[in-house]
Amino acid sequence: MTDLNEFQQEVRTWLEVNCPASMRTPMVADEVTIGGRDTTFKNPDTKLWLERMGNKGWTAPTWPKKYGGGGLSPQETNILKQELKRIKARVPMISFGLWMIGPVLLEYGTEEQKQEHLPKIVRGEISWCQGYSEPGYGSDLAGLQTRAVEDGEDYIINGQKVWTSYADKCDWIYALVRTNTEVKHGGITMILFDMASTGVSTRPIKLISGLSSFCETFFDDVRVPKKNVVGEVNDGWAVSNRLLQFERENISADVFASDEVFDVRKIAKDYCSGSDGKVSDPLVRDSLSKILMKDHALKLTFKRVMEGTKAGSSTGSTSSIFKFIGAELNKDRYEFAIDAMGQQGMGWEGKAFTPYQLDVAHEWLRSKANSIEGGTTEINLNVIAKRVLGLRDS
Amino acid sequence: MTDLNEFQQEVRTWLEVNCPASMRTPMVADEVTIGGRDTTFKNPDTKLWLERMGNKGWTAPTWPKKYGGGGLSPQETNILKQELKRIKARVPMISFGLWMIGPVLLEYGTEEQKQEHLPKIVRGEISWCQGYSEPGYGSDLAGLQTRAVEDGEDYIINGQKVWTSYADKCDWIYALVRTNTEVKHGGITMILFDMASTGVSTRPIKLISGLSSFCETFFDDVRVPKKNVVGEVNDGWAVSNRLLQFERENISADVFASDEVFDVRKIAKDYCSGSDGKVSDPLVRDSLSKILMKDHALKLTFKRVMEGTKAGSSTGSTSSIFKFIGAELNKDRYEFAIDAMGQQGMGWEGKAFTPYQLDVAHEWLRSKANSIEGGTTEINLNVIAKRVLGLRDS
């Protein structure tokens, strides 16, 4: 215990010195960084904060020190998180490297792969994107068609990916490719390569809500060394499932966090208040309670699962509900908002609307993807029915 | 036109003379009759009214006169209905004979069958029940197992039916039986027999809402002449589908009519009114509008289909929605009622509740069967998806 107290004091002191003041204010959209080779920083403090946290290994607190990580115990990691939260420090970067391919490399990577990639991920020197979905293969991910054909010590890759976040800005990609056309799930391999390779091109995707970080990504005879395969050849499906777990956890966490930046109660009060400052329309008030109570119930369930996990009980069946309930709730939240705001919540651009109002309108549209990306609600329900409830297709 | 005017005058005069005064008052539950050999009448006017209408053939206005029907044209039938409605005459009887097996016999029956059965149906001398569903074969009606085995000029029938309305009170049954065990749909035959036959026994079914008209019906070596088969042997599936059409139309009509005896608006006013006589809780008011507007929309759709049918356009796809929307709406209506009435709408028996309140509670429970009987909502939706929308199981 004394050690942990000492550690806490150490963290607190270090943060006091090293976390710039502007990094303790709420995140601003255009100061978010994904790191990487060519990143520029609008706010120099963002750069400083990332460098300091990266050098300390605290962007990846639990990773071994030999790969640049913090080498912290779970208890120490918790303390670090608490201290970061206490001073409301910004997250140093948004990183698929840290959240997804990094953990996968720790489990499946060769020693050489770990040495090469992990430290750069920790320090934000190389940014990563994910090449999974293809046009025509969304929910049915394993149907993917991007081919990797052997050619000596290399693979030659041809095909197309879609929904690649930040593909136009990222340095490397981890991609699922087909190395065997005879079998479906057993013919998939995960492979890493540099997005600067000859034959890689990208095109940003415009969404119904406007410009997005998503891209279409094209591979035209891209040459990749065989040593860049993660895990075994044709075993990519297992590797990718492990990785999708990390993605789902992150998406759930995102959805949970979202009401901190988007407060439906404030909207109801701003647009539907009576003279007593309370929501005057009983129908709106009832709808608001429905949303806030569902949110409250979901947060309590999250807490229950966390405590259960700590106590060593299996929580897989309960946590299977997070993604779809969080997604549906977030959609409901935005529908409530635009309903409360009326036409004032339906602006696309221009000065007749406040930036906040325009944000709500665009985010309302963006929220429709919540129940599609990272596993559709339908797939979530299928999984619960089959794996949790044991209902089978007979 | 003049002929029709004359006919109208004739009908009006006849009704004036022949429809007893008490038959022009709203129906009372225990004065409903299904006709039949052993019927007793609580109100002698019921007997009189049924006899007069039956002798005139006007219980079955469109059936040929030679089978006891009214022999009326569609226009004349319409006029008769209008005139009956004008004086708010009660329906003379509730009759599966008139509504279901009668029309089927007109299409599929032998001359002998028509001569024997139709006049008695018209005059309410013989009452009919329907032997379709079996335990284990509800939605999957064609799976039925009741066996009919040839024995000379007869069939010997063994098996069990369920949900046989008034089986304990009816004189004859039209039943689906299995005459071929090799094929499913192609091994079914429709057959008629007297419920007084040796080997027939019945047991009333108690529902969650209390006693019901439904029975379980058992056949133990029941001997039935082959000439009682309706249509061809092993062609019973086609015959029964025709009959189910009549049933669906009647159920839809029933559901439509139900708000005339059960007025949710009155309940809202009685239990949730403010001092101005209007519903004081805006949430209750909004729910009430949802129900009344759905009902209104459904009635207008019914009108649209009727006019379309008259104009000769195909209305099958639109009318496919009636059963399930009517059923779901009726369930909503009762849920609204008990919600508005609170615990006062949850009484089972006793003087602390008015007969009306007790009715609502029991009918609320009974309404749960609306989306099960006569084709479940799930089956209705399957049919719309497949037959109307052309979505296939691939």
Add this chain to the structure above:
Amino acid sequence: MSMILSEEQVLLQDSAREFIKDQSPVSLLRQLRDEKDDFGYSKELWSYMTEMGWAGINIPEKYDGLDFGFKGLGIIMEEAGRTLTASPLLSTVVLGANSIVLGGSDEQKSTILPKVASGDCILALAVDEGPHHDPENISVEAKKTDTGYLLNGTKQFVIDGHIADYFIVAARISDQAGSLTGLSLLLVDKETSGIHIDRLSMVDGRNSANVTFDNVSLGASALLGEEKNGGDLLYKVLDLGRIALAAEMLGTMQQAFDTILAYLKERKQFGKLIGSFQALQHRAAIMFSDIELCKSVVMAALTAVETNSDDLAQLASLAKATVNDAYHQISNEAIQMHGGIGMTDEFDIGFYLKRARIAEVTLGSSSYHRRRYANLNGY
């Protein structure tokens, strides 16, 4: 036979459908949006529509109109709705022209209506003063002067407000109180001094504007109808607008549903057409059923206009609320059932979602109309 179309009406429907499909695909709205078109509608398309008589479809023949009846207008709205056609139909032909037909003096009629019928005049009804439809609470004021009125206040979300030649403004006459009797409609030439117009950019790419009247001086002849019953006139016109908009939305949602259905029959996942999955089948069947109900309420409301039925207000609220809810649901399903591709701007279905929410709140949300239905039915 009020609920089905006459032969003449079926002919109109066929020709309208073909015309819209050929001349006004969704790509036209996309183009107007991407080019930030100054007018927000295609003048070329409008001139074709005018040639077919659509601009004057509700205008009496003596003012150069077709006088085809309101059901005809409903048919055109529905077909135009299928491809999200941007045009002055709602603002000018429904709300504007009918305000004048129903309330205008002979002089107003002969000045304005022939120009509307020839496609040369855009009208805009200015009612709402906030983000929610609320004609019961109008505070824009017309102060009576010796020569007429002095108009002050701001109207919001005025359809086609930035291209209107005349505004029809719902205003409270200064010396009169009460929610209905105190209202009047005023016909205001856009050239009158003191009018400030801010065009709005809405998610659906359709026209809307905030219009401020700053000491706008009007002659006595600006009055539409009589001073005392402006409220009745306004409510009647609003109901016509609600019914016509419901017809447009009915067309829009049917097209969205057709698009969904086609996708369900074409898209495969896990080696199966997604339309073979029972959960999606049931949801599709429910959408189909909702549309069938919508067809009935719209048809009944259109008929009520033609027969000038006592039920008009009730049927207008029934139509708008029913159509609102069905379109809301279908617009959400349209994205969800299309999955990722539905989220891309490249694919047209997103336009149907964007239009949905604006159409829903325009001229009254579902909860507004459920409340009104309750009031009209006395509970």
Add this chain to the structure above:
Amino acid sequence: MSMILSEEQVLLQDSAREFIKDQSPVSLLRQLRDEKDDFGYSKELWSYMTEMGWAGINIPEKYDGLDFGFKGLGIIMEEAGRTLTASPLLSTVVLGANSIVLGGSDEQKSTILPKVASGDCILALAVDEGPHHDPENISVEAKKTDTGYLLNGTKQFVIDGHIADYFIVAARISDQAGSLTGLSLLLVDKETSGIHIDRLSMVDGRNSANVTFDNVSLGASALLGEEKNGGDLLYKVLDLGRIALAAEMLGTMQQAFDTILAYLKERKQFGKLIGSFQALQHRAAIMFSDIELCKSVVMAALTAVETNSDDLAQLASLAKATVNDAYHQISNEAIQMHGGIGMTDEFDIGFYLKRARIAEVTLGSSSYHRRRYANLNGY
């Protein structure tokens, strides 16, 4: 670790589950109903429960109770709910005993609590005066007299009212106004003259009664707590009741869902298990998810009682509303998914539907608790 059970609590849960399964199947409720049992609960079962300490689970040890904590009570309620056990748990152990523990004088405690713990005393809280839960509007009056109070008025739907030894009556003291401060709880012996009891027959077969107090004369010692803060005491007790009832309902709905799930895995139609149909699979998955949320809100509310949290009222409303809605949905699905057999009285599932609606309105419907949640959260 507030959201998961301790080892000791898990032991209690296991033994309670086994006991209820063996000793209190649904057939016991059916028997009580069919025989129109005078008491409406099994005295034999209650004596077993009492032997295990359940009657005194919330009573301090000095009054012969177990003092096991409210989570322990919640566990028992949940298990009892699984088989729709009829017992005085809610009336006596939750509402009654806690009223006295929280508000009673030493004398009241030592008179009543040991008898409750030994299973020899039934208590009934008399609050509502109409068919909807409405503790904000109590009009039963206790007129102050020289020696105490004169009680007049009728209480409705009093749980276990016809078998209670004592009533705890929420009444308005004659000289005091205000919705909260004017209320007091009075402890009334059933033998006092002027009490008329009408037992009610409800659809769920559980105990309820209307109780009229006709000039019932009470001594000053009838007062529970102080005259001025009876409202606070009442509200606290009601919240405990809501939470315990939510726990019971959680058990009931889980059992209903288990029954559905078993049927989905056993019943075939068209040669397939009906649980293989995707539309039913999705609906089952949604029910599962709703139950998971219910487990969390109930657990959080039980914890809040034990820690005497400031959030208690809010969590009580959250728990009751969330559980109400989920149970409502599951009780309807229970019939629909069972088809015809679910409609028969012979099959047990109908009991779960009948219990649902009464449990939903008891101590507050969902709309009541959503309104209260809004009030507590200041919007």
